[in-house]
Amino acid sequence: MERPVTEADLTFDHVPETDQSFENALTKARAGDRLTVDDAIELLTTGTEIGGIDSTRKEQVLEAADRRRADVVGEEVTFVANLNNNVTTACNVGCLFCNFKDAAHTFERDTEIQSAGFTKTPSESREIVADAVSRGVYEVTSVSGLHPAFALDDEHREILEAHPDPKAVNYKPPEAYEIDPGTYTDQISAMSVDGVHVHSMTPEEGYHARRGTDWSYEEVYSRLAAAGLDTVPGTAAEILVDEVRDVICPGKISTEGWLEAMEAAANVGLGLTATIMYGHVENEAHRAMHLKRVRDLQERVDGAITEFVPLSFVHQNTPLYEHDVVSGGASTDEDELMIAVSRLFLDNIDHIQSSWVKYGDEQGLKMLSCGADDFMGTILSEEITKRAGGEYGEYRSFADYVDLVTSIGRVPVERSTDYETRRVIDPDEPPFGPRLGPKSDGTPILTPEERAPPADD
Numbered sequence: 001m002e003r004p005v006t007e008a009d010l011t012f013d014h015v016p017e018t019d020q021s022f023e024n025a026l027t028k029a030r031a032g033d034r035l036t037v038d039d040a041i042e043l044l045t046t047g048t049e050i051g052g053i054d055s056t057r058k059e060q061v062l063e064a065a066d067r068r069r070a071d072v073v074g075e076e077v078t079f080v081a082n083l084n085n086n087v088t089t090a091c092n093v094g095c096l097f098c099n100f101k102d103a104a105h106t107f108e109r110d111t112e113i114q115s116a117g118f119t120k121t122p123s124e125s126r127e128i129v130a131d132a133v134s135r136g137v138y139e140v141t142s143v144s145g146l147h148p149a150f151a152l153d154d155e156h157r158e159i160l161e162a163h164p165d166p167k168a169v170n171y172k173p174p175e176a177y178e179i180d181p182g183t184y185t186d187q188i189s190a191m192s193v194d195g196v197h198v199h200s201m202t203p204e205e206g207y208h209a210r211r212g213t214d215w216s217y218e219e220v221y222s223r224l225a226a227a228g229l230d231t232v233p234g235t236a237a238e239i240l241v242d243e244v245r246d247v248i249c250p251g252k253i254s255t256e257g258w259l260e261a262m263e264a265a266a267n268v269g270l271g272l273t274a275t276i277m278y279g280h281v282e283n284e285a286h287r288a289m290h291l292k293r294v295r296d297l298q299e300r301v302d303g304a305i306t307e308f309v310p311l312s313f314v315h316q317n318t319p320l321y322e323h324d325v326v327s328g329g330a331s332t333d334e335d336e337l338m339i340a341v342s343r344l345f346l347d348n349i350d351h352i353q354s355s356w357v358k359y360g361d362e363q364g365l366k367m368l369s370c371g372a373d374d375f376m377g378t379i380l381s382e383e384i385t386k387r388a389g390g391e392y393g394e395y396r397s398f399a400d401y402v403d404l405v406t407s408i409g410r411v412p413v414e415r416s417t418d419y420e421t422r423r424v425i426d427p428d429e430p431p432f433g434p435r436l437g438p439k440s441d442g443t444p445i446l447t448p449e450e451r452a453p454p455a456d457d
């Protein structure tokens with residue numbers, strides 16, 4: 001049972017107060033000077049001396065960020081042909097902002113409780129990815145719950161099996177569960193089909209893959225890379241300030257742990273992305289500190305972070321909302337300022353992503369004029385291709401992308417995960433489909449029939 005969050009937990013040491021002025025911070029941002037945490041706080045709040053957000057100042061910040069975006073990356077809006085293949089929703093970490101997990105015991109053989117979640121075997125993952133690769137996807141993204149039966153590989157399983165107190169390291173053998181997820185390396189090599197790019201193993205998953213051992217993150221990530229892992233998603237970052245993590249995800253790795261795992265992944269040659277999940281209990285000081293930690297990390301990993309993804313907290317169905325710790329998420333003004341200040345502050349990360357899943361289409365597009373230049377990916381999923389159940393998940397076709405991006409006068413560009421390979425799409429030459437994937441030939445990912453709702457819907 002989670003401990004309830006108290007008022008005292010929400011009294012933070014870091015608060016949005018500075019000796020800087022909004023005007024000075026804006027002048028520095030316009031000039032392209034490197035911003036400090038105090039500058040970022042002034043820009044995120046549109047001035048700490050006033051209450052609420054000033055709309056004129058906000059527009060000034062957005063304008064500076066949009067200009068910076070144009071200088072750094074021009075008018076291209078990129079997206080990737082990708083598949084989401086999450087392996088399991090079983091998780092006991094208990095993050096208070098999460099609506100993805102299902103308690104791991106509901107997946108056990110002996111339970112009476114019907115689990116609402118899913119676990120896929122490695123061969124199921126392979127089949128799903130193979131189908132998506134044949135449809136033209138370039139990348140498979142896979143982020144999962146921390147299933148207690150997961151081990152890094154056979155050697156790790158032996159260590160966990162021999163552990164004197166498996167519960168203390170959140171381990172239960174696969175036999176206890178209805179479905180065996182295999183090991184992390186089994187899953188990664190199963191998903192590594194025909195050279196598709198595998199984007200998986202967040203720092204939190206990296207931690208789970210070494211629990212109960214004294215292995216370094218380098219050891220873990222090099223074994224994963226050998227199994228076919230290409231890049232690491234920098235999710236699980238939430239807010240990289242421990243006084244916030246202690247409230248929203250006390251069971252998760254610390255700020256230090258997250259940074260250590262990311263640095264180790266880069267050290268063994270893996271590319272990275274980075275995120276922030278904001279709009280819950282944190283304040284603008286925390287957001288600014290988070291940006292600083294990501295910018296510093298980017299220096300240490302020599303530019304391995306290809307994109308930064310601001311993720312606005314979606315409060316519905318989360319313990320934070322259900323227990324009245326928060327009454328909602330970030331406002332639209334806060335969302336726009338988060339994108340803009342990310343662009344202005346992170347002068348060593350070229351790409352800022354606008355997540356249409358979090359912001360919706362209209363606001364997602366607007367973010368492309370607030371400093372963002374990447375518009376995520378197709379997010380194909382098994383649910384979409386198989387039309388299982390009533391939930392089809394979310395999917396964006398190349399034709400949708402061409403329509404959306406050209407509607408704001410920008411240039412639609414298909415990209416690889418690392419942005420190194422790009423293809424400008426000519427809006428006058430339909431049909432639109434991916435061309436960068438190992439088996440793509442420009443054919444749309446789904447046929448018109450597959451995209452149309454079923455007759456009985």
Ligand code: SF4
Pocket residue numbers: 091092093094095098099100101144145146204249
């Ligand atoms: S570790 Fe991930 S899946 Fe598990 S509760 Fe936290 S956010 Fe949810």
